[in-house]
Amino acid sequence: MRKMPALYGLPTARQIYRVTNIEDVAAEWAPGLRFLVKIATEDDVGTVARLIKSGLTGLSAAQAAGLEIGDIVLPIPDKDEVIVLYRESDLHHSLFLTNRCNSYCLMCSQPPTKQDDSWLVEEAIDIVRHIRVSPSVLGISGGEPLLLGAGLRKVLDCIEKFHPETHIEVLTNGRLFCNPRTVEVVLSNLTAQATWLVPLYGHADFVHDFVVQTPGAFEETLAGLLALREARKSVQLRVVLIEPTLRVLPELCGFVGRNLPFVREVALMGCEPIGFALANREQCEVDLAEWTGMIDQAGKLLRRLRVPFVLMNVPLCALPKALWKHAHRSISDWKNVYANECSSCEVKDKCAGLFAWHERGWKPATIRPITEGAVL
Ligand code: SF4
Known part of the structure; x- marks a missing residue:
């Protein structure tokens, strides 16, 4: 679970939203869904406010550098934070x-x-x-x-x-x-x-x-x-x-x-x-x-x-x-890391690597970079 800072430009409920951008929100909008529009400027807030006035429900707007389009998020407006519950670009969901x-x-x-x-x-x-x-x-x-x-x-x-x-x-x-x-x-x-x-x-x-x-x-x-x-x-x-x-x-x-x-x-x-x-x-x-x-x-x-x-x-x-x-x-992308030793390894791109928290726990094995001689 990823938690990150977010500044909300409009009243936002503590409910599930899909992240979208200002250019696509009107086309993507569907009744019964909520959309958090990723904004960059005050003008963007005005644009979203006008869309709400024109009848689009379930819209809000936030500035949050770490958000990606397609993320499913839970806003925490009182703490100026947002939790990403689902990231479209991840390999594992x-x-x-x-x-x-x-x-x-x-x-x-x-x-x-x-x-x-x-x-x-x-x-x-x-x-x-x-x-x-x-x-x-x-x-x-x-x-x-x-x-x-x-x-x-x-x-x-x-x-x-x-x-x-x-x-x-x-x-x-x-x-x-x-x-x-x-x-x-x-x-x-x-x-x-x-x-x-x-x-x-x-x-x-x-x-x-x-x-x-x-x-x-x-x-x-x-x-x-x-x-x-x-x-x-x-x-x-x-x-x-x-x-x-x-x-x-x-x-x-x-x-x-x-x-x-x-x-x-x-x-x-x-x-x-x-x-x-x-x-x-x-x-x-x-x-x-x-x-x-x-x-x-x-x-x-x-x-x-x-x-x-x-x-x-x-x-x-x-x-x-x-x-x-x-x-x-x-290992899911968000918890997958490699050891320093891995930088010289020739099979790194095919290897599962390590859990991010191995430093507080342990490595699954003694890490030995694979060199050309070992691969052949
Ligand atoms: S095989 Fe070993 S050294 Fe190579 S990337 Fe995987 S963990 Fe690192």
């Missing part, structure tokens, strides 16, 4: 639906809270209505979105209505799909194109339940995965590479290949060094370069069992070259 969760994962990057935040559903719907250019992929995240039940379904249906070409990725622990009522409310007659991103941290309950700090979670997750298969939904399994999961990675990959053949893909993911991961550093801080044997073994097993896999949030210099083709530039 997601909607945050709740901070509540029914798990308590060791490495959770967004530690859950208990407060009622059900208003986030209406905010997400408002964001979706205001998006100008349909993104190719839109993520849904939390907390645990399945806790919202019908609220989640409303958001999915809204995305499908306004952006039918957009593919949705729902990040969920899947546990509540062990309840047929949740399956009915969320999945029944769902036509929105969605992939369900479900974490699995072990091949047995003693590992998975330990990582998510919730007894019974393994059984519920498997029941949830089977419910998704029953509903013929696309599933990506997610494994965060921390010490407890790395220790059993080949067993876990074997379990997936033999018992969950409907899974579309497995994502092996570097840990984000923030949130609970900092508090549980002993289990979460690993140098992935020291685990390449285990990761390589897991990759070979997945290939043999014909399970497609990707590596996310893992720098190329932490991986054997044979695995580079599976590695994705997966």
